[in-house]
Amino acid sequence: MCLYFRYASTAYSSNQEDQSFMVLTILELWIALDKFACASYPLLISYSPEVPLDKGENGKALLRHLLFRKADDLARLKAVDAYIRERRHYSKYDISVFSNKSSSQSFCSKFYDSPAGAGAGMPAMRERIEKDADKKRQVVLAELRVEMKKYRVLTERIEALEHLHGDEEDSELCQFLGLHTGEEEPMVIDGEPYAVQSDGFVRPGRHRESMGFKECRFDESPIPFLQELIGLRRKGTGYLPTHLGKIVHGRLLTADDIDY
Numbered sequence: 001m002c003l004y005f006r007y008a009s010t011a012y013s014s015n016q017e018d019q020s021f022m023v024l025t026i027l028e029l030w031i032a033l034d035k036f037a038c039a040s041y042p043l044l045i046s047y048s049p050e051v052p053l054d055k056g057e058n059g060k061a062l063l064r065h066l067l068f069r070k071a072d073d074l075a076r077l078k079a080v081d082a083y084i085r086e087r088r089h090y091s092k093y094d095i096s097v098f099s100n101k102s103s104s105q106s107f108c109s110k111f112y113d114s115p116a117g118a119g120a121g122m123p124a125m126r127e128r129i130e131k132d133a134d135k136k137r138q139v140v141l142a143e144l145r146v147e148m149k150k151y152r153v154l155t156e157r158i159e160a161l162e163h164l165h166g167d168e169e170d171s172e173l174c175q176f177l178g179l180h181t182g183e184e185e186p187m188v189i190d191g192e193p194y195a196v197q198s199d200g201f202v203r204p205g206r207h208r209e210s211m212g213f214k215e216c217r218f219d220e221s222p223i224p225f226l227q228e229l230i231g232l233r234r235k236g237t238g239y240l241p242t243h244l245g246k247i248v249h250g251r252l253l254t255a256d257d258i259d260y
Contacts, residue, residue: 001029020066027080043114047097049087
C-alpha cells in the first residue's frame with residue numbers, strides 16, 4: 001500500500017480525478033487489511049479507525065473532497081464510507097489505538113488482560129522480568145548494606161579520634177585527618193534501573209541508557225564538610241559551614257551535627 005502511494009502520488013500529481021481514484025484505492029486496501037486484523041484481534045473493533053469523514057474532525061473531511069463522475073465509483077465510495085462509519089459506531093474507547101500513554105483503556109492494557117494476551121505469553125513474560133529484576137535488586141541492596149556498614153565503621157572510628165591543633169594541619173601526624181584523607185571517594189553502587197527504582201531507600205542517579213546500567217552515587221563525600229568544620233572550629237569562627245542542608249552519604253546535615 002505504501003509502495004502504491006509512492007508511485008501513484010507522483011504519477012497522478014497533475015490530475016485531481018486520478019488522485020481521487022488513488023485515495024479510494026488506498027482506502028479499499030486499508031479496509032481489506034482492517035477486516036483481517038479485526039478477525040485476528042477482535043479487540044481492535046473497540047477502537048476508532050481514526051479516518052476523518054465529516055467536516056469539523058480536525059478540520060478534515062477526507063471523503064468529501066474526492067472527485068468522481070461515474071456511478072460505479074460513487075458506489076465504491078459509499079461502501080467505504082459505510083464501513084468506516086460502522087467501525088466508528090462499535091468503538092467504545094476514546095483513546096487512540098496507537099497511543100502509548102499509561103491508561104486502563106489503552107490497547108496495550110486491554111490486550112494484556114485479554115485471552116489473546118495470555119495466549120501470547122505476556123503474563124508469563126512479565127513474571128520472568130519481575131523475578132529477574134528482583135534478583136538484581138537484591139544484589140544492589142546487598143552492596144548498599146556493605147557500603148553503609150563500611151561508612152558506619154568509619155564514622156565510629158572518626159568519633160573516637162581527636163584532631164591535633166597546630167599551626168599547620170598534617171594528616172601524617174593527626175590520625176583524625178589521616179583517616180579522612182584515605183576515604184575521600186564517595187560510595188558508588190551500580191544496578192539495573194528497574195531494580196533500583198523499585199526500592200524506596202535507594203535513590204538512583206542519572207540514566208546511562210534507557211534500559212542499561214545506571215550509576216547510583218551518594219551526593220557527596222563528607223570530607224569537604226569535615227575539613228571545613230575543622231577549619232572553623234580551629235579558627236574559632238561563629239558562622240555555620242556552607243555544607244549544612246546538603247545530603248552527605250544519604251543523610252541530611254543540620255546544625256545539630258556540629259559540636260561547638
